[in-house]
Amino acid sequence: MRLKKNIATSESGFIFHPGTGDSFSANPIGADILLQLKEGVAPSDIKKTILDKYDVTANMVEKDWDDFSAQLREANLLEL
Amino acid sequence: MDQDIEPIVIAVTGLNAIDSPGPGVAVIRALRDGLPKNIRIIGLAYETLEPGIYLHDVVDKTYQIPYPSAGSDALLARLKYIHQQEKINVIIPNFDAELHNFIKVSPALKALGIQTFLPTQQQLDARDKINLFQFTAMHGLMAPMDKIIYSADELYGCAEIMGYPLVVKGKFYDAIIANTFEQAQKAFFKLTAKWGFPIIVQQFIAGTEINIAVLGDGKGNATSIIPMRKLYITDKGKAWAGITLEDESLINIATTFVKATKWKGGCELEIMRTADGRAFFMEINPRFPAWIYLTAGAGQNQPAALVKMAMGEAIQPYTDYAVGKMFIRYAWDHITDVTEFQQISGLGEL
Numbered sequence: 001m002r003l004k005k006n007i008a009t010s011e012s013g014f015i016f017h018p019g020t021g022d023s024f025s026a027n028p029i030g031a032d033i034l035l036q037l038k039e040g041v042a043p044s045d046i047k048k049t050i051l052d053k054y055d056v057t058a059n060m061v062e063k064d065w066d067d068f069s070a071q072l073r074e075a076n077l078l079e080l
Numbered sequence: 081m082d083q084d085i086e087p088i089v090i091a092v093t094g095l096n097a098i099d100s101p102g103p104g105v106a107v108i109r110a111l112r113d114g115l116p117k118n119i120r121i122i123g124l125a126y127e128t129l130e131p132g133i134y135l136h137d138v139v140d141k142t143y144q145i146p147y148p149s150a151g152s153d154a155l156l157a158r159l160k161y162i163h164q165q166e167k168i169n170v171i172i173p174n175f176d177a178e179l180h181n182f183i184k185v186s187p188a189l190k191a192l193g194i195q196t197f198l199p200t201q202q203q204l205d206a207r208d209k210i211n212l213f214q215f216t217a218m219h220g221l222m223a224p225m226d227k228i229i230y231s232a233d234e235l236y237g238c239a240e241i242m243g244y245p246l247v248v249k250g251k252f253y254d255a256i257i258a259n260t261f262e263q264a265q266k267a268f269f270k271l272t273a274k275w276g277f278p279i280i281v282q283q284f285i286a287g288t289e290i291n292i293a294v295l296g297d298g299k300g301n302a303t304s305i306i307p308m309r310k311l312y313i314t315d316k317g318k319a320w321a322g323i324t325l326e327d328e329s330l331i332n333i334a335t336t337f338v339k340a341t342k343w344k345g346g347c348e349l350e351i352m353r354t355a356d357g358r359a360f361f362m363e364i365n366p367r368f369p370a371w372i373y374l375t376a377g378a379g380q381n382q383p384a385a386l387v388k389m390a391m392g393e394a395i396q397p398y399t400d401y402a403v404g405k406m407f408i409r410y411a412w413d414h415i416t417d418v419t420e421f422q423q424i425s426g427l428g429e430l
Contacts, residue, residue, distance in 0.1 A: 008404065016404055018327075019325060019327045020325070021311065021322075023325040
């Protein structure tokens with residue numbers, strides 16, 4: 001999963017797509033994931049960090065990850 | 081020092097900064113941002129309640145001019161009078177309906193020392209909404225299928241070809257989306273009553289509305305291109321907020337348009353981009369749009385560049401602009417006195 005190069009994100013979770021003018025808001029965990037994706041951190045490493053940081057099962061992380069990816073894809077924010 | 085230099089006197093129309101605004105006030109704001117401080121702005125107004133007339137920090141002096149229907153001779157006579165008072169350097173007309181007359185009188189204006197930077201009558205006619213489909217097809221661009229009609233009965237044939245919804249458009253302004261024959265018929269009569277014949281019936285295209293402000297140098301080069309997506313649209317279809325976009329395909333479309341037409345002056349390309357990324361030309365407006373001040377905000381001050389080009393300065397095409405630059409329009413109650421209204425109404429000057 002790779003964010004499009006021109007997508008702008010902020011620490012507050014604001015996401016801006018300069019090609020469409022669309023903007024979105026992510027919650028703090030979503031914002032953290034986006035910043036790491038922008039920095040080129042591998043999804044597996046991001047998931048591992050979440051597992052270490054939060055009281056959550058691996059299954060739940062996978063499920064939420066898939067859900068979040070689907071939202072990003074729907075919003076046209078991911079590289080095809 | 082700016083004060084020591086003879087002021088550049090620029091006359092501007094379209095001072096109707098109302099809910100369906102003319103571009104004049106936005107053009108002037110851009111001029112005041114991008115040109116020396118001692119420019120003098122002359123407003124040219126048709127109606128006595130055009131807000132720009134009363135905004136004295138925007139417009140230095142306003143003169144009423146005759147309606148376009150009075151013809152080009154009446155316009156020229158009035159402009160000659162105003163020129164005697166003001167020594168105008170450049171005129172920027174901002175209404176579709178007045179352009180024909182301004183283009184017609186532009187050689188006479190030039191002889192008086194007044195510069196314009198306008199498309200030719202041929203360019204103006206070619207992009208007319210009546211010719212849009214043919215025009216875009218000729219240049220490898222896309223526009224919705226359309227049909228020019230003179231009778232409401234012809235709507236049946238349009239619906240058979242295009243299906244519903246379809247868009248019923250007036251000759252100059254206004255567009256109504258019709259989902260049934262009855263709605264289309266009602267729109268036909270409403271628009272013919274307002275704008276006359278013909279009526280343009282256009283295939284409905286679903287997508288995202290994008291507008292592009294363009295300044296062409298008249299030699300096939302686009303001096304400036306700024307694409308903007310409407311973020312908030314009024315019930316009259318006007319952008320009340322918008323944001324600049326980064327999209328090479330939009331820049332390419334505008335470049336193709338300018339190259340094909342050798343467009344001279346400002347214009348606005350109204351584009352509908354479908355979910356699968358196709359860009360349809362909905363209209364080509366032959367003047368700056370009301371949101372033109374955003375081009376100054378984004379780093380390509382189109383009105384200021386137009387004035388410089390009109391006065392013979394060579395302007396290198398802009399390449400960069402700020403993406404994500406937004407405008408949010410606002411309404412503001414300006415307080416004035418009846419004496420001002422009386423003066424513009426009685427004397428035609430303020």
